[in-house]
Amino acid sequence: MSSVHDRLIRSIAAALAALAACSDPAPAPGSAAPTGSAAPNGSAAAPNGSTAAPNGNAAAPNGSTAAPNGNAAAPNGNATSSGSAAPNGNAAATGSAASSGSSAAGAPAGAPIIQRAPAVVAIDEPRLELPHEESFRLLDPGHGARSPLRYALAAGTTAFTARTALSSRHLDGGQFTPPAQLPAIRDGFAIAIAADHPDRLALVALPGEAAATTPATDGYLAPWRAKLQGRHIAVAFDDRGRFSAITFDDDPTGARGEQARNELVQRLLTLIVPLPAEPVGDGASWRVVTILRQDPAYAKQTATYTLTSRSGHWKLHVKLQRVAEEQHLVDPALPPGTSADLLALFRALEGDIEVDPAHPLIAAGSLAIESRMHVRLQDAGRPATEQLFEDTGSVTFALCRPVGPGTHPAPAPAPGKRQPQSACPDGFSPRP
Numbered sequence: 298m299s300s301v302h303d304r305l306i307r308s309i310a311a312a313l314a315a316l317a318a319c320s321d322p323a324p325a326p327g328s329a330a331p332t333g334s335a336a337p338n339g340s341a342a343a344p345n346g347s348t349a350a351p352n353g354n355a356a357a358p359n360g361s362t363a364a365p366n367g368n369a370a371a372p373n374g375n376a377t378s379s380g381s382a383a384p385n386g387n388a389a390a391t392g393s394a395a396s397s398g399s400s401a402a403g404a405p406a407g408a409p410i411i412q413r414a415p416a417v418v419a420i421d422e423p424r425l426e427l428p429h430e431e432s433f434r435l436l437d438p439g440h441g442a443r444s445p446l447r448y449a450l451a452a453g454t455t456a457f458t459a460r461t462a463l464s465s466r467h468l469d470g471g472q473f474t475p476p477a478q479l480p481a482i483r484d485g486f487a488i489a490i491a492a493d494h495p496d497r498l499a500l501v502a503l504p505g506e507a508a509a510t511t512p513a514t515d516g517y518l519a520p521w522r523a524k525l526q527g528r529h530i531a532v533a534f535d536d537r538g539r540f541s542a543i544t545f546d547d548d549p550t551g552a553r554g555e556q557a558r559n560e561l562v563q564r565l566l567t568l569i570v571p572l573p574a575e576p577v578g579d580g581a582s583w584r585v586v587t588i589l590r591q592d593p594a595y596a597k598q599t600a601t602y603t604l605t606s607r608s609g610h611w612k613l614h615v616k617l618q619r620v621a622e623e624q625h626l627v628d629p630a631l632p633p634g635t636s637a638d639l640l641a642l643f644r645a646l647e648g649d650i651e652v653d654p655a656h657p658l659i660a661a662g663s664l665a666i667e668s669r670m671h672v673r674l675q676d677a678g679r680p681a682t683e684q685l686f687e688d689t690g691s692v693t694f695a696l697c698r699p700v701g702p703g704t705h706p707a708p709a710p711a712p713g714k715r716q717p718q719s720a721c722p723d724g725f726s727p728r729p
Contacts, residue, residue: 427559427562427588427589427590427595428562428566428587428588428589428590429587429588429589430585430586430587431586431587431588431597432584432585432586433571433573433583433584433585433586434583434584434585435573435575435577435581435582435583436582436583436584436601437580437581437582438575438576438577438578438581439577439578439579439580439581439582439604440578440579440580441578441579442578443576443577443578443581444576444577444578445572445574445575445576445577446572446573446577446604446607446611446654447536447537447572447654448534448535448536448537448538448572448654448655448657449495449536449654449655450490450495450496450534450655450656450657451490451655451656452490452491452492452495453489453490454487454488454489454490454699455487455488455656455696455697455698455699455725456485456486456487456488456503456696456697456698456699456721456722456725457485457486457488457568457656457658457659457660457694457695457696457697458483458484458485458503458694458695458697458720458721458722459483459484459485459568459692459693459694460481460482460483460692460693460695460720461481461482461483461666461690461691461692461693462478462479462481462482462690462691462692462693463478463479463482463517463666463688463689463690464476464477464478464479464688464689464690465477465479465513465686465687465688466686466687467684467685467686467687468684468685468686473687476689477513479511479513479514479517480507480508480509480510480511480514481507481508482505482506482507482508482514482517482518483505483506483507483720483722484502484503484504484505484506484518484521484526485503485722486500486501486502486503486658487500487501487503487722487725488500488501488656488657488658489501496533496534496535496536497531497532497533497534498531498532498533498534498540498657499529499530499531500529500530500531500532501527501528501529501530502521502525502526502527502528502530503526503722504526504527504722505518505521505522505526506518506722520560520592521560524556524557524560524561525557525560525561528545528546528547528557529545529546529547530543530544530545530546530561531543531544531546532544532565534657536572537571537572537573537574538569538570538571538572538657539571540565540569543558543561543562545557545558555590556592559589559590559591559592560592562589562590563589563590563591566587566589566598566600567617567646568658568659568694569657569658569659570602570611570613570615570650570652570659571585571600571602577604577607578604578607579604579605579606579607580603580604580605581603581604582601582602582603582604583601583602584599584600584601584602585598585599585600585602586598586599586600587600589619591619591621592628593626593627593628594621594624594626594639594642595621595624596619596620596621596642597619597620597621598617598618598619599617599618599619599620600615600616600617600618601615601616601617602614602615603615605649610651610652610653610654610660611651611652611653611654612649612650612651612652613649613650613651613652614647614648614649615646615647615648615649615650615664616645616646616647617645617646617647617664618643618644618645618646619642619643619644619645620642620643620644621639621641621642622641623638623639623640623641624638624639625637625638625639626638626639626672633677634676634677634678635674635675635676635677636674636675637672637673637674637675638672638673638675639670639671639672640671640672640673640683641669641670641671642669642670642671643667643668643669643670644666644667644668644669645666645667645668646664646665646666646692647664647665648662648663648664648665648691649662649663650662650663650664650694653696656696658694658696659694660694660695660696660728661694661695661696661728662693662694663691663692663693663694664691664692665689665690665691666688666689666690666691666692667688667689668687668688668689669685669686669687669688670685670686671683671684671685672684693720695720695721695727695728696727696728697720697721697722697725697726697727697728698725698726698728699724699725700724700725700726
């Protein structure tokens with residue numbers, strides 16, 4: 298379940314010491330409003346950089362100030378009072394138009410004309426709760442006998458692991474470095490399901506381990522260890538594989554922030570296969586599009602599942618893509634004066650997996666990984682630089698059961714030989 302994107306972003310952070318939060322600049326005074334914006338209180342938008350008139354009035358063209366209280370706007374930069382518009386730079390008196398070159402009636406000669414722009418109304422952007430399922434579409438109902446696919450979780454404790462093997466390279470001086478093979482990395486969850494609450498998962502994030510400890514593997518496992526490892530988490534889970542109501546036992550109100558929740562969500566969106574509402578047969582396929590936060594970026598996941606066999610355990614072909622468009626990367630932990638812009642992010646996983654409907658996560662199989670990220674970095678007092686990272690490899694899944702009567706842990710290695718990394722953590726053995 299290791300996140301390729303997190304590791305890439307950490308690589309950039311290490312190069313700079315950290316990435317900095319970065320926000321969009323405010324629009325310059327007099328600039329045009331964004332496309333699709335409306336003037337407040339039902340008024341028409343002001344063209345050519347003008348200020349929109351409040352309270353239902355017409356907009357003032359060519360940079361002029363709009364007249365309040367239902368009056369017509371004064372053209373060519375003039376200010377108006379209640380009543381008529383004054384041409385050619387004059388101020389209008391109540392109910393009258395001033396003649397060319399004259400001051401408004403009742404105003405002393407040479408008196409300054411004061412123009413007041415209407416107040417700017419700031420409206421907060423609507424908050425989108427993430428993850429957000431944008432669409433769920435059955436592409437093909439399949440052939441032969443059709444019936445709904447549904448999870449029916451069994452009570453007990455199991456462990457699910459993902460073992461990731463990666464080769465990484467990056468652009469340096471206009472050329473890619475030779476691929477560097479990382480030692481295999483394993484992380485995962487122990488999951489307990491109570492007989493009287495089959496719709497609730499009790500997760501414990503297992504220790505993240507590497508076949509050999511290196512700075513690269515430590516960096517890769519850093520988010521897992523900092524945000525999830527050792528924590529107890531409750532997750533609601535329905536019979537179609539939809540999860541919700543995530544609660545950390547040590548942070549029931551979410552006061553510690555959303556980063557741990559985002560980390561968990563982006564992993565579960567890979568590890569859980571959502572099921573269609575409609576009855577399906579062999580060969581059925583469906584597509585699910587989800588908006589998610591993969592810290593520190595917003596991304597869209599498009600996952601396509603094809604059911605190759607439903608007898609016993611379900612066998613599926615999975616094609617999963619995550620794409621993030623250009624955006625500022627914001628991280629409150631990063632020092633001031635340094636910023637990072639994500640230019641592009643792409644991740645693809647594809648392969649054949651197996652799902653046991655008595656268990657919530659992928660039970661077996663593997664997915665090929667291809668991941669690329671392109672960023673622009675701006676450090677204080679230095680020219681902007683661009684970085685491109687690319688990872689390829691695979692992730693292999695395993696379902697493990699507790700060691701007990703009739704089961705045995707992996708045998709000890711021969712003297713002088715290193716113990717190979719097991720698919721299962723201590724206290725668990727591979728499912729037969």
